[in-house]
Structures are given as structure tokens and as C-alpha cells.
Amino acid sequence: MDLDYGPQYDVFREEVRQFLQTHGHRAPDGQGRAARPSPEAVEWQQLLILHGYTARTIPKEYGGYGAEPDILKSRIIAEEFSRAGIPAGLANQGISMLVPTLLELGTEAQKRQWIEPTLNGEIVWCQGYSEPGAGSDLAALKTSARVENGDFVINGQKIWTSTAKQADMIFCLVRTEPDAPKHGSISYLIFSMDTPGIEVRPLKTMTGHAEFNETFFTDVRVPLDQIVGQRGQGWYVANATLGHERGMLGDPDALENRLQALVRLMQKERIGQGCAMDNAVLRDRLVALQAEVAAMKFNGMRILSNSLRGDAGGMAKLVVKLQSCELAHQISALAIDAMGEMGILYHGSEREREDGAWQWNYMFQLGLIIGGGTAQIQKNIIAERGLEMPREPKFATPPAAEQATAVASGQNKGAA
């Protein structure tokens, strides 16, 4: 057990601290939930890239900083920005999912065209994966792209397309090879959201806000070369990025910051002559959550060490999404309970605490438990990959039932 990063890393940490001290005031005031970055956020992003504090390992020719991958330096950057409470550059699906995919599987032309403006916040992307009938079973997606006069012609519907309203571009999974098997008939297309035939409708969630959209495609024409990977390989292309999304959802610093906010709330929130922290039951729940946050933090350090050794994360990594999302939800739940009757205030009410953020988090985090691979899918993964338990037996679909499905979907299309 050696938790020292070593002297060369101490120097690097000092550099990051110096930078934050000198330039921290230029960081934008919390980006909120805005998808389209403000001019200040774009300027901040460019400053961070220049110093190598974001887009660090992305090659210079594609607009990154071009450093050799160094897990500890990346970790130090995350730690120091988190400690200073300063946003560490843009975090959106274009940067976290599309850019790594292009770097791995894009053509040279695609890399040059898309990566730099995406990093700079000039191009905002949205993700077109899930469909009303294809959630956990994503590969069952039905949005089709037939080839006609040198174009893909796309018809269908996507759901959970966050930022679709603001997005310039979409990376989208469509079925291009209707006769190939389920996983081998999907392609990964990228195209402009201004293409004729795209309609975006806001999808209001239980939080009262429309954090997501539904996106409809009617005869949307996309040139054949706007594909990442080959036709029919989209499933494998997309899986490269799903891994990145799971990594993004399990940030141990984020949990610690939420817990600290909860501690401050419980010390501030008055109950009678005292505060919420004086209540033994609430305090007991707080310490229980603190212990769990500590466990996830050290679990994160273990994963980090494993990757330094070149080991895959193993079970320690497989459990992160399930545990972190649940824990975040429980932290918000305790905050609401600590507020007592005040915990129901929302919608900008008189006496509302912290702009209703705890209630919003409590509800939105339930969405995160469901999204990005539901808790139940996570448990399947933990059981089958981590514990090597038997897979769910696959039942062959009887021919009659298959025919009925085909007829039903045909009718639906006609009705739409």
C-alpha cells in the first residue's frame, strides 16, 4: 500500500494548484444544465486545453493537448479542480462519447473534421441510441436507414436524446441491414440535426423539466460516408462509447462533494432550537452514508491502481455504476428528510432551500439509476461477468409469434 504519487507528481500537482489560483476566477459560474456552452465557458475550455487540463491525451493535430496518457496526472487534475470547486472544462456527450469513438474507429478525415470543434464547444452533439421499444435491449432498435441514390434514408424514432434541441449534430444507431442478425445489422451514423425530416419534441420528466427529448426521423437523407466503422458494425462501435458513459457516471469526487453539501445542510437546517445534525436518527443515517462514500472512494483508488498495473478493473469496477447511482440517490433522500416539511418545497417556492436542488437531484438521480444500463442490467452484468453465473437461457421465438410481431409493427408504421 503506497498512496504517494511520487515527487514528480507533487510538482505537477503544484502546477495545477498554481494555475487554479492564477486563472480560477475566469472559470464560468456553474454551467447549470445549459447544453450550449456560454462564451465564457468556451473561453475557459480553450484555456484548459492550452494548459493540458482537459482533452489532455487527445493528439494536437485534432485539437487536444497531446500528452502521453498518464492516469495519475489525470487523477490529480480531477482532484484539484474538484477541491477548488472549479468546473474542469466541458463535459458533454460529444466529448465523453463521440470523441473517444472517433479516435478509436473514425477515419482520418472524420477525426480532423469533428474532434477539434467538438472539444472547443463549437459543435454540440446528441446521442441517438434508445428507442421506445429498445431500452435495455438496445440492439432491438427499429429506426431504419435504407440506401437510396447514394444516401441513407432514415425513418424512426429515438428517445432520451438529451440536448437534442441545442445539438448541431447527432451520433445515431440505425438498422441498415434488415436481413443480417440482430447485432450485425446496425450502423453508427453521424449527421446534422438541421437535416430536413428531423423533429425534436421535449420530453418532460418527473422533475418538471424537459432534460430529454424525443427525436423523430422522417425520410432523413444522410450521405453514405457519414458512418463510423463499416455498415453492420454499429453495435461494436457504440459499445466502445457505452464504456465511457459508465465511467462518467461513477465519479467518487462527485459523491464526496454531495456528502459535504449534505453535512453543511444538516448543520444549517434549523429544527426547534437546534439543527438537523442534532437529531440522532438523521445523524446516524449521515454517518452510514459517509462510510459508504468512503468505501466507494477507496474502491476508486483500487480501480486506479489496477489500471496503472494494466489490469482490467474486475469486480471493483463492475459495481461502480450500480453502487454510486444508488448512493447519490440516498444522499439526496436524506437531505430531503433532514429538511422535514421544508423538503417538499419546489418550483421556486417561498422558503425553498437551495433552489430546490435536493428535490431535483432526488428525482433526477432515480433517472440515472434507470438510465445508462438499468440497475437490473447492472446486476446481470455483475452476476454473469463478475461472478460467472449462468446466462439467462434464450428461448427460440416460435415462427407464429414472429409473424404476429411483424404484422403488428407494420400496422404501427401505417398508423404513424
Added chain:
Amino acid sequence: MDFGLSQDQEMLCDAISRTLADTCPLDHVRECAEGSVPFSDNVRSALGEIGIWGMMVPEQHDGLGMTMLDAAVVAEQLGYAVAPVPFIGAHVLAPLALAQGGSEELKAHWLPRIAKGEAQIAVAIAETVEIRDRAGVDFDGAKLDGTALFALDFLEADAFLVADTAGRMHSVAGDAAGLEKVALKTIDRTRSVGELRFSGVAGEALADDGGATVRRLRDAGRVLLAADSLGAGQAMIEKAVDYAGQREQFGRVIGSFQAVKHMCAEMAARHEPCRSLVWYAAHAFDATPDEASLVACHAKSHTGEVHRFVARTSTEVHGGMGFTDLLGLHFWFKRIGFDRQVLGGPEAVRAEAAALQGWTQVA
């Protein structure tokens, strides 16, 4: 940067796990648990050959002077095998207490014997966590009076180390005049705890350090109970997964049903981060003493909660068989139950963690 076990620790872990696999099968555990004294001579002498009895004894007293993380590696393996041997009290807390606060004579007398496995000292500090049944031992400057409960590694102990109500440790001979010893029978027949009744007993007081030694003993004990629970929990998860992979109902192995699979996944998901928490708490005991008490509390209370869940869920995965004595799964269930309560159940430990952070006025 390397968060995890060193190569030496991995080797220690393998050596103990192999030794226990050879010398401590379930039949042997059962035999020991049914005897009047649970401790296994076979397992004790086999582990003695690896040198673990002196691992926490300083080198100048013929021990190995190892770290708390080394001890946690051992405790985890002992929990995994539900090994019926004295360890946490006699081989960790006792040498720690003596090394920290014992006179030179006391150290010279006991430490080399502990290291050789020739002496067993039970340690009683339960009343420094919570006073139950009005227990507690008073020290009037010369004699000890009162009761100490839950002395760890109790049966056959040659001597006792006991905390008084002011938080000072005392060494008491096993045959001291005025000392009455009563074994307590617990759910866990692989370990031994007991009650000490003092009426005007003369002992030897360890250094009066304002409770610092007791605090260290409590931290160490909690980390190692958590490590023991980690091992026992690991075993229960493995057994559940194995059983679910063999047992067939409705023409399928039950492990292919999501209802069963998800029970196993939930156990693993809650259990796995405990490993890092226990390792860190053990590391902090030596490396960052300022935070050692708090992380020891977290490790103890959190593993207590997680492994209660694991113990009952694994039993349920085994169905009716899990509930029988035939399978012996209950040895692990009870070991986890013991680890959870001793030196403070989760609520008591969390209250202490809150006080350590200034979240309560009462310590």
C-alpha cells in the same frame, strides 16, 4: 502509487489460505466448535510455522513487527475459513497494548512468549465502547474491582489485559487472587469470549496515557473484526454462487434465474467496496493515525451492515439447506454476527464517528 496489497502481503495471504485449506476443513471446524474449548491445536501449530503468532510483536521481542494491513490480511483469511484459533485479542491487541504501555519487565516476559505461540493473553475493553449490565472495572490506585465483559480469546488464557473505567489498561495474571472467570457462550462457537469478575485483584497498571492505548486497541480491534467479516462474507458469496450453479429446479440451475442471480449480484456489489475500505482503514492505522479512528469506525460499521445482508442473503440462496446444520453455512453466518456486535454494533460505532467529527457534543 499502489492501492492494494504488496507482493509480500499477497504471498502471506496465499500461504495462510493454503494452510487453512489443508488444516481447517469444515469437519474440523465443526469438531472444534462442539468441544469445550474451540481452539484447534492443529491449525494453531500450522499457522505458527508461518509465524503469524508473533506478527504484531516488535522485532526486539522476537516478533516480526508487521503492520495492521498484514494483520488484516490474516484476519480476512481466518474469517474466510471460520478458523477456530485465537487471533484478534491474543495476537494483535495484547502485543499492541504491551508494546505501547507495558513496563520493560512485562514486555520481556510476555512478548516473546506470544510470538512463539506459547502464551495467550485475553483482552477486555468492551466497557470502553458501551457499558452493559452495569459492568466496568474500577481501579483505586492499587486494586481492581468490578466486572469486564467480552474478554477476547478468553478460554485457556494465561493472563488478561483489561481496561478500567478511566481508560487505563491493566495486566492481570490468569490465577490472580480475587479473579473469577466465567466463559460466555455465544452464537459463534469458533471463538471464545468471557467475563472477568474482580474483587480486590492486584494487577499491574500499564502506562497512564489518558486513554491513548485503549483508543488504539479499539481501532485495531474494529479494523480486524471488519477484515474477519470481509473474509467470512467472501466465503458466503462464493458458496451461494457455487450452490446456485449446481442446484436444479424447474429443469434449470437456479443460478440462471434472475431472481437468484440478482441476490448474488447485490451481495457482490455491496461487498466488493468493503475490501478497499478495510484495506485503507488498516493502512491508516499505521500511516495516518489522525484519521485512523474515523476510518476504523467506518470499516467496522459498514462491513457490519453489508455482511449482515450477505449472511442472510447467502443463506436464502441456499434455500432450506442453508437453514440446516448439515451444510454448516451457519458457522459463517454466526461469525459475521459476532464481528458485527463486538466492540460496538453499527449504531454505537457511528455515534462515535459523529462525535469524532464534532457533530455531537457527547463523546
